[in-house]
Amino acid sequence: MYQLTGVTKRYQRGKQTVDALAGVDLTIEDGGRLVIQGPTGGGKSTLLQMLGGLDRPTAGQVVLDGVDLGAISEARLTKVRAESIGFVFQSFNLIPTLTAQENVETALVPLGLKTAERRARAAEALESVGLGERTGHLPAELSGGQQQRVAIARALVKKPKVLLADEPTGNLDESTRDEVMDLLEGLWKDHGLTFVMVTHDSALAKRAPRVATIERGRVTVTENLFGR
Template sequence: MYRLTGVTKRYRRGDETVDALSGVDLVIEGGSQLVIQGPAGGGKTTLLQMLGGLDRPTEGSVELDGTDLARLPEPRLTRIRSESIGFVFRTVNLIPALTALENVETALVPLGLAAAQRRQQAAEALESVGLAEHRDGLPGELSGGQRQRVAVARALVKRPKVLLADEPTGDLDEDARDEVMSLLEGLWRAHGLTFVVVTHDSAIARRAPRLATVRKGRVAVRERGPAR
């Protein structure tokens, strides 16, 4: 479970101080799904970065299962990110010279697993996203939707508790978008993940059981009922 209390993030922009987030209080139950929407520059990505331990608040606490990510020393925070939090971004950032299987394996290297175990887990992750037959394909040989599926497998191969997605379908056409979102939602249910996704896409927001709107650093949450 996440519990954010009084989270404020300030940036300097020239001579001006800007509050990207302002006094945010938010609870995300373990195993739940939250979709975050809002205008550009409103604080959506900053909020996701706080949840992922990619940035620290200027004020307030960001607790994951009772541990305040904002107060951890960097080595311990890095370990939590490596073990417990999977990330999917709009830009998939696959390594062009590595196969799909090898790209997925890269997420396991920081965990110190043996090569055979890394390869087995990576193969299972690719199978879970429907890409077992493309394990030896290079990113340039895959479609946009397939590349995003590899990125999803890479995020899930370490068997995290949390999956954070920042505009994961932003570069996909409508059909590929629906396929990737259906995949992510199916994996969320199957693995009991805490799943948080940032999107500008109203079609994705309409699917959400819980919707957080971020405007000018403030967060408002609406319950929408079960996801379809």
């Protein structure tokens, strides 16, 4: 479970101090699903970075399963990210010179697994996202939707507890967007993941049971009775 208490993140822009997050209090239950929305520059990605331990708050606490992500050492934080948190980004972030299989395997390197186990788990992950026959293809040989599926497989291959997605369908057309979203929702249910997604797409937000709206660093959470 995530428990955020008084989370504030300040940035210095010239002589001006800007609060990207301003005293955010938020609870995300295990297995919960939350969509984060808000205007550009409102703090959406900053909040996701806090949840993923990619940045530390200026003040307040981000606690995941009793561990304050802002207070632990960098080495321990790296371990938490490697073992417990999967990330999916808008730009896919695949290594162009590696095959789909090799890109997925990169997520397992920090776990110290043997080569055979890495290969088997990566192949299984790609199969689970419908790319079992494309393991040897480079990113340039795959469509945008297929590249995002590789990125999703890379996020899930380490069997994380949490999946964080930052505009995962932002570079996709409407049809492919829906396919990828259906895949993410299915994986959330099948794996019991805690799933948090940033999106500007209101159609996708309506599919979520909870929506956190950020404006000027402050968060309002609403329950969506029609969310899946």
